[in-house]
Amino acid sequence: MTATQARPAPTTAPNGIPLLDPDPPRLGPVSRRLLTRLLVALALVQVAGAALTFGVATDAARAVGLSLTLPGGGFLYLARPVAFLVTAALAVVALVLWWGLSFHAAIPLVWLGSAAVGWALVDGPRLVIDRGTTWGWAVPVVYLLAVAVVAAAVWKFERRFRTKRAKVAELNEYLSTVELPERTPIVRDPNAMDAELLRWCYDLAHQPDDGLKGLDWGEQFHGGTQLRYQLNAYCWALSLYAANHLPNAPRQVTEALAKLVEKHTDLRVWRYWRTLNLLGNLDANPDPIVRDNIMFSAFLGDVLNMYEAATGDHRFDEAGSLTFVWSDGREFPYDHHSIIEAVHANYERSDLGFYPCEPGWSFTVCNVMGAQSMYGHDRLHGTELWDANRDSWQRTLEQEYLTPDGTYAHIRSNHVGLSWDTGEVPGGHYTANGTGRFADVLPAHGARARALDLRSAGPAMAGLSAMVSEGTLDLEMPEEPERHRTRSSALPGWNKVIGGANLVGDGALAEAAMDGAARQCATGQRWPERPLAAGSSALGGHMIVRWSTPLGPADLNQRGYVPPVGPVLDDTAWDDVLVVLARSDDGESLDLHLEPRRGPVAALPLAFTNLEPGRAYRLECDDSTASSVEGGSVTVDLPEARSFRLVPEVVA
Amino acid sequence: MISMFVNCAKAWTRLVRAYHRVTGRPQVTLDRPAVAIRGARR
Incomplete structure (x- = not known):
């Protein structure tokens, strides 16, 4: 199969669920092209290494050549095992920085740097060992190590691919016969804990404009302490609360929401981007919207959609209503429309079809938010941005990110087409993601994801449901480390049960789980303390799942704004x-x-x-x-x- | 290829923790003194 050959369209079952490809490709056309380019570059490095090691064959040439074959390999030849081990450790750190800070030069620097340092140290003193010593056996050992690393990586990829492919027949049988339960929206009235959480959100919103109290403060790249995601979560949660519980008194919640939206312009929330843009794109522009950074622009776009759909307020449609001011006074004025237009423009520029969060890294979850942001704007303002992007977006999702068992790779490099399990999500893949889980942007894909989720979550939720007695789920959730791993809480466990109960439409279980969360985690405290003992991310997630009925994020995105009926x-x-x-x-x-x-x-x-x-x-x-x-x-x-x-x- | 074997999220957390241990700055706090909040002109 080549990039120019069209694959047959996936079959759709009579129940409307798209089936999985029984003969899936290992890579999509764009990823294959990018990976081929990488392999050619690596092959050239290997040829150069071999030429130096076996052609020139001096000690200096072998030191350089073997380090080209395997980072630091020349150190082994020069009887410098400690330097070899240090290089291996640096290679791991370089990899983490490549992923974490988009420092694309990190691995080449370590690789070529080890060759240069090896060349410089050819005649230098060794530790314990005599000056000028070389280990001839290092030549085959370095080659064996290089081959072993490549073979292990290929084996790991291939084993994973074949394991997933082996499930396709069984999964297609299930998908073609499954009857998804009718979604029966759970209508509930807020209880005392809802009131406490709402009160806390209002206090969070109405602190002085420059205040960020209540949020977990930490590094802003990957550690689970990003202020942007915490603000997103409280905005989504409060928008859902407004739509589900306060449609007939929107003024108070609208003002609180507007304050939270405006906090996205706080420099501490978006300053991280210039570092990433400089390291990853070699671009010193601090503008957080115009290029890449989909984890900020599209998420904020989606927040604005939710805000408008819940409240009907249009203040952020005004030009310059969200102005980002850099530390030197430069202003980047944006609004709801221009943010979504920037998202659209980034898609137009992307070769891969998805565009990056951190420079060079495109995540599925963030691109689902990109799709949602365009879709929601279309619903609210009659634009056709999602329509214009849907085909290429869907093609990228299906050809580049879909894995054989119906899950999607979490991450892919826009530069080299690589994906791997980065440890951010279990297994490095998921059936769906984003706040809408495809239900709004690609409903058939949403149905397939829901079917696959129900396959595992359904029995688990049924078991928990059977344990509910008189509205009580008599369980204690184990405390688990939160994303930043500086504290543990039982709340994430309860959030999963509430989310699972919403998935299967079991209102009684959801209510019992909320009760259980309050029983186990309630602090009895108010602002600035938290009403539930948890990190900020878990608290925001809790509010989202408990306030997602009857309207969830995808429902609200599909519905748009509807004026209140009645007094x-x-x-x-x-x-x-x-x-x-x-x-x-x-x-x-x-x-x-x-x-x-x-x-x-x-x-x-x-x-x-x-x-x-x-x-x-x-x-x-x-x-x-x-x-x-x-x-x-x-x-x-x-x-x-x-x-x-x-x-x-x-x-x- | 080593990417296939490295849990980046865990490694990142360790790097961040090591950085905070060395600098003595808290890894997670509930608030931080304001600095140039909205840029020079706000």
Whole structure:
């Protein structure tokens, strides 16, 4: 199969799920071309090494030649085993820096550097061993080591590929017969922990504009302490909360969300990019949006989509509403539209079809966010950016990233076409990723991923569901290290159960797991302490999974903004009250749950809009009192948390 | 080819931990003093 030959389109089963290729290629056409280019370069290095080792064959030539054959190999020939081992260690560090900081020159520097240093030390003193000593046996040993490394890598790749390919027939049988359970959205009312988490998010948002308290601060590249992802998570979570629980009182949550969105422009959140751009692209431009950096631009684009879809607010559509200011005063003004257009432009430029996070490294998860960002913008603003990109994006996903068993490689190099298990996600692959897991951008792929997930998660969730008794899941989750590995928490385990319960549509299990998480992790504390004992990433993830029903991220991206139906709480003393629930399930009445923010509130004014003209309303309280609404307004006392229901009077 | 055998995420964490041990700076904190928050002109 060559790059110019078209592969037959994958078969789709009658249930609409695309089946897996029974004869999958090992690499896609672009990855194969990139890898071939790498192999040619490596072959030239090997030819040069062999020419020096066997052709010129002086001690100096052999020292250089063997280091070209295997980094540091010449040191072994020069009777310098410690230098050989140091070179091997440096090669590992160089690899990690290549991946972690896009330092593409790191491995060539170590490789060629070991050759240069070997040449310089030919006549230098040895440790313990006599000056001028050479080990002739090192020549075959270096070649054997080089062959062993290559053979082990090829064997590892091939074994993995064949193991996956062997599953295809069985998986296709399953995929073609599986009946995906109807998605029955779980409608739930917020409880006391939801209110605490919401309160915490508002405090996070309304701290001074330059404050980043509440987030885990650490390095900003790979360690799980990236501020950008923490802010993304709280924005997604709060948007879901707004759409699911506060559609009929959006003002308070909108203001908090806007503050969190604006925190993305804080220099501490995006300053990392200049380092990566300089190291990986040799480009000193600190602009975090214009080139690569999809893990910032597309994620922020998706955050803006969620924000608009949940609140209907358009402030970030205004030109310059998100201006990034570099430390020397240079400004990079952006807005919702220009950020998404930058995402689109990056796709137009990419040879691989996916574009990079860190320079030279394109991750599937981030490119799913790229697709979501264009799709969501199209839904909200009538553009056709996703339509323009869908075919090439899907082709890249299927040809370059799909592995035989229906999972996708997490990472691929845009320069050399390599993928491997970097340790970031289990096995280095997944069935789906991004907040929407393909459900919005490629629904058929989303269905296949869901089917594959259900195959393993279904029985596990059924087992847990059977353990739920009277709303309680009597379990203690083991504490597991969080991504930055400086603390452990039980919350990630509970998050998996809640997410799994949402996947199978088991509302009772999800609720029991939320209860279990609160039982095991609740701290009873408020801002600036966290209401649940966990790292910031796990806390953000927890809010996303618990607030993802009935509308999840993909649903909200597909739906776009829908104005509220029924009465709307338009104004109140926002600083004094926490609006926990404001929803009209029947389009006529309004369910409200209010809590004092700081202390008991007397004579709290509530002003409603979107009322049926000419119709009288009353506000019923859960303490069995009721007040008449006059001119759309009413005053209530709020000594503690209270539930209300605004109902139209029955027309006689 | 060594890439096939290296867990980069784990190695990265070790490098970061070593860096913080050497410099004495905390690896993860809940807050950090503000520095040039939004650039010079904000």
